[in-house]
Amino acid sequence: METMDRPHALLQSIFGFDAFRPGQQDIVEAVASGRNTLAIMPTGGGKSLCFQLPALLRDGVTVVISPLIALMRDQVRGLTEAGVPAGALTSGNTDEETRAVFDALEAGRLKLLYMAPERLASGGTANMLRRIGVGLIAVDEAHCVSQWGHDFRPDYLRIGELRRALNVPLAAFTATADAETRAEIVTRLFDGEAPETFLRGFDRPNIRLAFSPKDQPRRQILAYAAARKGQSGIVYCATRAKTESLAAALEQAGHSACSYHGGMEAQDRRAVEARFQTEDGLIVVATVAFGMGIDKPDIRWVAHADLPKSIEAYYQEIGRAGRDGAPAETLTLYGPDDIRLRRTQIDESPAPPERRAADHARLNALLGLAEALDCRRQTLLGYFGEEAAPCGHCDLCDSPPERFDATEAVRKALSAMLRTGEYFGTGHLIDILTGADTAKIRERGHDKLPTYGVGREFDKRGWQAVFRQMMGRDLVRPDPERHGALRMMDPARPILKGEATIELRRDTIAAAAARPAVRMLVSEEDAPLLSALKAKRRALAEAAGVPAYIIFTDRTLIEMAETRPASLDAMARVSGVGATKLERYGADFLKVVTGAEAEMPHPARRKLAGGGAASLYDRLMAAQNRLARGEDGCEKPLSCSASQVAKLAEIRPSDMGTLTRLLGERRADRFGAAFLDVLAEG
């Protein structure tokens, strides 16, 4: 009984969460009971809790290996703030910090030790770990052992050896799901012996998905950011130059924004990372170089100014939003130029042909998502092998696209391509279809073709949408060897031959409203309170020199604004408010909610806040006050200490003997009978 409830008790008291997220409990149980485990969870699924909580349940130190220094420092800070002794050994440490960690280790004071994999290369590390008594090894980003993945870390190959040397259970975590990577993790970390494996779903229900065809992309991004003013966001761009110009445009529009890309000096990059981590409402305009190591849970939106390179990259990049579980939004812009660019990048890469074919397939999956006709989330999860019902809050569920039978249109387009020897790009093909009178058409005699002018049912823009969707469905591909001339692909053949039909979307590129509606995280009524809570959080964070979310996440503040706790007990029930944080910040935030100075209960009482013991304590106190001067009200005043009463509320003795032992003769005499009555009521 005791042991079964401990994970829950710790979940509430240390981490301040009411309930496990889906999957967490099973993983925590497996890890805590010392079984080798591999957990595959999507980003933001709550992996860290799955080793942090078992670390508290197990004897000895839990060693956490992670490649991300920023993330390690962040977690150590978060744990310390929650009252859990943790430390990190990374190259980012000052000598002083390192010494403090070693001292704490030797004194047996640490529960979690975070370590960069490079540490494993030094011979002393294994000895040191053996001496301090390790109870568990946790490996974050376990896919870094995969030599074929792009995050390969050679030092990760030493982890298996460490596990053997220490002979302790190992728990591996990753968000990368493909079967090959999984198999490689089992080989390298577990010597091929299959660990207990958990594969969690890939849905991130709080992230809203949306795509939009490019149409003045800069204006689209500016409008999107304007509707989310003051919220932290990331804009991903394909080129370095674009990150700079777009960041400048956002600054000009009154946002706080900066750019980030791989060509910047390391120290400038670190400065941006640090600003992003701590500042509320900063927008970072970045190339994909920005991401690994960013562990900000309250990123409210992610926009792609250019199409990502694959569906996996897309999933990973949008996955950085809303890790705190509060609503987050994404928008991905795409157009024919993006498709051309991504295809060319793949074709020109030095990878072997099978690899290039696989990359085209991954790009196709993303284009299929971009051009989807039904629920985006359903389409995305379908790619990861999960079935789902329509989500009801993606852009396509919100406003289903108008579709039309495009079989004729597609055949006309294919015919124009084939009759001109698959030698031209969309611009010229559209001129032929719409019967335009250009020099190029006359020179080549294309006005004599039977397809000349057969497509007057669409204007130029309409045909662009048709060609873009044809590229998106991989019916045609730009040929890099012929400067983007379109070439027909196999899936188009049945349509050309009249054996298959095809539906396409009618694009409605409505001009973005001049004044976009502001998106809010809470109802209008709760918005002022949420801003006040955020202001309080900012002040506390600045004073403590930590990122705002280390104090409380957006999600916690949203819940405070919506539920308006009126007492510390109610505050303790807000998700994200653990005992230590309640103690530290509860009163400050309560004051913001109630507008009045909170009456601070005795520390012994505060510790009980939120639980069943709290109301028991209050009733015991009432009984005591009634009897402070005895039954008849004229005896010498007498009282129990707050901690004595708290102890009674916790232990709930049911007989006078125990009560007397806890309170002493005199107090038991005066209050014993009344207390036992209260305790018997429960």
Ligand code: ADP
């Ligand atoms: P990841 O799986 O990406 O490592 P994290 O461990 O950083 O995710 O968790 C993401 C966010 O979810 C964090 O802000 C964390 O505090 C929060 N979280 C984790 N578990 C729970 C839970 N049981 N209830 C509420 N929030 C949780």
Ligand code: ZN
């Ligand atoms: Zn949907």
